[in-house]
Amino acid sequence: MAERGRYGRDEVAEILDAGLIAHVGVDTPDGPLVLPMAYARDEENLYLHGALANHLLNSGEGTEICVTVTHLDGLVMARTPFHNSMNYRCVVVRGRAYRVEEAAAKERALKLVTDHIVAIWDTSRPPSAEDFRATLVLQLPLLEASAKVRAGDPVDDAEDMAGDWWAGVVPLTTRFELPTSAADLTEGIPTPTAVANLAHRTPDTRHSS
């Protein structure tokens, strides 16, 4: 049978940690706008960053926004397309987003957003004052966060099971391939261990050793 339902704080954290991008929705004078963005979280907040001029972040600052992170785990095919579904893990965070101004808090948030993908902040070129100045960081409290998960087989009506229609699941897997060095990389600079370790992993397991 399928399990589908809402989950608590631990599932929210787990799903957010496994994700690479969020789809961020804001209201604009032209209606809602949804764009993909990098993100990170700590125990209290979710963080988004972009250029100072970023239209989405500027529209979202000080207003209600919605940040949605979805993992698609499989296609769920029932005897009837009207019962088709997807297996997925999804977190929706809603609330008012605020700009992070304080220097230490902003640096911490930017390190979190970088290392959320892969921990390379400490092995990259150290940030400059100009880097920080040119970057806008928003924080969104994790108070209104809910997780929804669907897993398992399709659920058909009894009368449909009597028929000879197929039903099942097609799993989906996302993996990192081998890293390719930039064409302009100086010869002999090694790939950081954290990056090399991604190869053949899934986003879900990228942080586990």
Add this chain to the structure above:
Amino acid sequence: MAERGRYGRDEVAEILDAGLIAHVGVDTPDGPLVLPMAYARDEENLYLHGALANHLLNSGEGTEICVTVTHLDGLVMARTPFHNSMNYRCVVVRGRAYRVEEAAAKERALKLVTDHIVAIWDTSRPPSAEDFRATLVLQLPLLEASAKVRAGDPVDDAEDMAGDWWAGVVPLTTRFELPTSAADLTEGIPTPTAVANLAHRTPDTRHSS
């Protein structure tokens, strides 16, 4: 060098056809709401469907909505995290969504949404009048649709290239695994060819023979 930019009608169609789910944003009294949904398109419209009681579709009917489809193709790692990026293909469609009422148009839209994932409408249990009654379909014109694509290497500043920091790309690939029949499937019912053919393919190539 990286290519990043906006593209036209063909790229919009190609990116929408490769996608499995969209992130749909609507305005609600509690602020924006963004949820993942199945979708399909024809030459003029994008289609969304759900149960009659679907909160998102009911909030979006007759109002401005935003439908965003994103493919994440790779992590782009620069010498400085402030130039990190992602390689992606993204389509954003904005506009007013309308309910599809006319029976033939509604059936056509529901077949499109089903077969967009994998063409199994014709080999599944034929729809009943109740199936149609219980399903809400919205259409969104593809007039305000834009595609954005980022591909290729990171772009660093000249002074950073002098340093010994690594830069490159970590590609991401999503594949369908072998289908698993439902535990309650009657013995001997074969997997439909269209479903069996998905195995080891990527969403991008699922419709090509």
